[in-house]
Amino acid sequence: MAPATDPEPPVGRSVGRSVGRPVVRSGEDEVDRIVAAWRRERPDLDVEPLTVLSRVTRLARHLDLARRASFARHGLEAWEFDVLSALRRDGAPYQLSPGALLTQTLVTSGTMTNRIDRLAQRGLVRRQKSPADRRGVLVQLTDEGRARVDAAMSDLLDVESNLLAGLDESGRARLADLLRDVVAPLDAS
Amino acid sequence: MAPATDPEPPVGRSVGRSVGRPVVRSGEDEVDRIVAAWRRERPDLDVEPLTVLSRVTRLARHLDLARRASFARHGLEAWEFDVLSALRRDGAPYQLSPGALLTQTLVTSGTMTNRIDRLAQRGLVRRQKSPADRRGVLVQLTDEGRARVDAAMSDLLDVESNLLAGLDESGRARLADLLRDVVAPLDAS
DNA sequence: CGAGATTACCTCGACGTCGAGATACCGCCG
DNA sequence: CGGCGGTATCTCGACGTCGAGGTAATCTCG
Numbered sequence: 001m002a003p004a005t006d007p008e009p010p011v012g013r014s015v016g017r018s019v020g021r022p023v024v025r026s027g028e029d030e031v032d033r034i035v036a037a038w039r040r041e042r043p044d045l046d047v048e049p050l051t052v053l054s055r056v057t058r059l060a061r062h063l064d065l066a067r068r069a070s071f072a073r074h075g076l077e078a079w080e081f082d083v084l085s086a087l088r089r090d091g092a093p094y095q096l097s098p099g100a101l102l103t104q105t106l107v108t109s110g111t112m113t114n115r116i117d118r119l120a121q122r123g124l125v126r127r128q129k130s131p132a133d134r135r136g137v138l139v140q141l142t143d144e145g146r147a148r149v150d151a152a153m154s155d156l157l158d159v160e161s162n163l164l165a166g167l168d169e170s171g172r173a174r175l176a177d178l179l180r181d182v183v184a185p186l187d188a189s
Numbered sequence: 190m191a192p193a194t195d196p197e198p199p200v201g202r203s204v205g206r207s208v209g210r211p212v213v214r215s216g217e218d219e220v221d222r223i224v225a226a227w228r229r230e231r232p233d234l235d236v237e238p239l240t241v242l243s244r245v246t247r248l249a250r251h252l253d254l255a256r257r258a259s260f261a262r263h264g265l266e267a268w269e270f271d272v273l274s275a276l277r278r279d280g281a282p283y284q285l286s287p288g289a290l291l292t293q294t295l296v297t298s299g300t301m302t303n304r305i306d307r308l309a310q311r312g313l314v315r316r317q318k319s320p321a322d323r324r325g326v327l328v329q330l331t332d333e334g335r336a337r338v339d340a341a342m343s344d345l346l347d348v349e350s351n352l353l354a355g356l357d358e359s360g361r362a363r364l365a366d367l368l369r370d371v372v373a374p375l376d377a378s
Numbered sequence: 379c380g381a382g383a384t385t386a387c388c389t390c391g392a393c394g395t396c397g398a399g400a401t402a403c404c405g406c407c408g
Numbered sequence: 409c410g411g412c413g414g415t416a417t418c419t420c421g422a423c424g425t426c427g428a429g430g431t432a433a434t435c436t437c438g
Binding site for chain 4: 379381383384385386387388389390391392393394395396397398399400401402404405407408
């Protein structure tokens, strides 16, 4: 992950924004300070990409913390939610192969085997033999697992909504659109 | 981290964007599919926050991969760069206490001790006793460490610039501003 | 039909991180 | 000066992930 930070007291260097927003001006953030430090130390570099991507990294970190806290209220770890939610949103009968879960959660196969083991042990999923392929396994959500993930999902959306409190409806929509423009080409490749 | 995904073939459900961009329309992305799945399975929930935050998570993941690849070209691991870059951007004499590095990299103290050990072993940093406080330690970049991190930083900025290729200058600026509005209150707290 | 390539999943050792606790030291107050 | 809470850093065992390799079943063609 990208450097995070919280160094020196807000010494507030001038920063310069390419596009001015005339009215409200939210305060300088950590990334402004990091970018200013790099400009001072490496004036030869164009550090503009950091203004976007370091914020993405920091936001992802905040989100991660908020997610953990939210899931903990429902007795779930973040990795458990990742697996259960993939099963849940696939719809009834809430079953997917380990392979499908791999691609959805972006972990390696060894990790997924381990996760399924532990989830099965906790009674949140069930391992079943694939009827079509004797190599295959199907992982199915139990009623308990579904109840947990449904509760956790509601809670998560509340938490996420709070994280976005700094933006109004239109800001969120614009942000989503801009992010899609960035992410779509990457997902495609 | 939030669910990632790559499930079913692009069955392209209708999605509906709150704010239309009239001209160019980049394709549907993975998050559009995840959101559509949740709308189908949990029509009782307002999943709008996912349109922003799941993209943030996915973008952070892509960024992480790109960073790793970039650093590897300079013989660095991502965690090594995180430490070295904090030292580098602080400016000469490129030294910080382990405690300062902790807050900047957001890892725990045990982890930082371990990182410093390994970086020192590789000759990229030096451990020195703090002159003022006998409990204290100062971690200083070696010439070798500085050379590495400088090279890696140039490369990283190129890579990041490419990740943002989907956006023009004004899009990047708008994105940075919107992200600041979200992140600033979180950093503050 | 059958050998080789491919696919699905699991095994297992190495590694980095966490986090509670230990240690050494600082600085304030009486 | 002596005690005590606070601070800076390190120690160490538990844990989750990676990823290369293994086993078993399926598929592809000749």
